[in-house]
Amino acid sequence: MKKIGFLSFGHWADHPAYSTRTARDTLLQSIELAVAAEAIGLDGAYFRVHHFARQLASPFPLLAAIGARTETIEIGTGVIDMRYENPLYMIEDAGAADLISGGRLQLGISRGSPEQVIDGWRYFGYEPAEGQTDADMGREKGLQFLEKLSGVGFAQPNPNPMFPNPPGLLRLEPHAEGLRNRIWWGAGSNATAVWAAEHGMNLQSSTLKDDESGKPFHIQQAEQIRLYKEAWKKAGHAREPRVSVSRSIFAIVSDQDRYYFGHEADRVDKIGMIEPNKRAIFGRSYAAEPEKLVRELALDEAIQEADTLLLTIPNTLGVDYNVHVLSAILEHVAPELGWR
Structure with a gap:
């Protein structure tokens, strides 16, 4: 059994083929799709x-709205770039969204990836400390977020407060019990996957990672997941971790599917540079008739290692078509692979 979710980038543009022409379209359709x-x-x-793109940016209003409209589905991010965040204010936002949803929030965070502007976090008022890189800053903020999320008081109360305080040091409110165990780290390398395990975070691994061996993407990703699981066990955490991988998977069951995704059928992994002197490998897309798709996916080692699969969706094609895309996977693919 695997948990299966969708992952939306939340694009919009004033394009005649798009159902999401505006930011409002994307936000409202995201709620309806959930x-x-x-x-x-x-x-x-x-x-x-x-940030700085015509895509979803501030996640908590959206997650809270979805939480209020749904009852069982997990709601989350993949991922929040911690370089841009105030960790303490984020705890308050996350706590509110989690309580509204009844404890269904699954927050993916990371040190970030290349963005639309140069050093965009500087415009948000953040600078790495002397001797730090921006990645160091993102990881440090991530650890601060985890520490304060525990609910242990840390702030000295005012002796003459506006409202009565409970005894002892104060924590941030609202506190969401259990959310600390539902934080995921988006790891782009083997080393950061091990680091995430050591700090008790679940693992999100997307459709790209550092090319560390020259092997096919799914094999490198599977090796990353195994290293993470070994580090988790070595750290002695009390609970079992969760691991998600992201994939672009399309079951071609109609002429419309073939029109949109038939060209994806022979895609292969790609190699590129996401930062100067950093070689990355991008995982292939899967698009085929269900029988072929099942055979191909059965060979994907990383999917086998993960307990959660996030399906990237073409959100610009509208709610109805994306429901069709997701239903086709649930109906024609998941049962054959033992995911359901």
């Missing part, structure tokens, strides 16, 4: 976070 996904039996609704 409601529909829950109705067809999907396990999760996850959203990317990008």
Whole structure:
């Protein structure tokens, strides 16, 4: 059994082929898609976070709205770039969204990836400390977020407060019990996957990672996941971790599917540079008739290692078509692979 969710980048543009012409279109359709996904039996609704782009950016209003409209589906991010965040304010936002949803929040965070502007976090008022890189700053903020999320008081109360205080040091409110165990780290390398395990975070591994061996993407990703699981066990954490991988998977069951995704059928992994002097490998897309798709996916080692699969969706094609895309996976692919 695997949990299966969708992952939306939340694009919009004033394009005649898009159902999401404006930011409002994307936000409202994201809510409606999550409601529909829950109705067809999907396990999760996850959203990317990008700044300075015509894509979803501030996740908590959206996650709270989805939490209020749904009852069972997990809601989350993949991922929030911690370089841009105030960790303490983020705890308050996350706590509110989690309580509204009844404890269904699954937050993916990371040190970030290349963005639309140069050093965009500087515009948000953040600078790495002397001797730090921006990646160091993102990881440090991630650890601060985890520490304060525990609910242990840390702030000295005012002796003459506006409202009566409970005894002792104060924590941030509202506190969401259990959310600390539902934080995921988006790891782009083997080393950061091990680091995430050591700090008790679940693992998100997307459709790209550092090319560390020259092997096919799914094999490198599977090796990353195994290293993470070994580090988790060595760290002695009390609970079992969760691991998600992201994939672009399309079951071609109609002429419309073939029109949109038939060209993806022979895609292969790609090699590129995401930062100067950093070689990355991008995982292939899967698009085929269900029988062929099942055979291909059965060979994907990383999917086998993960307990959660996030399906990237073409959100610009509208709610109805994306429900069709997700339903096709649930109906024609998941049962044959033992995911359902």
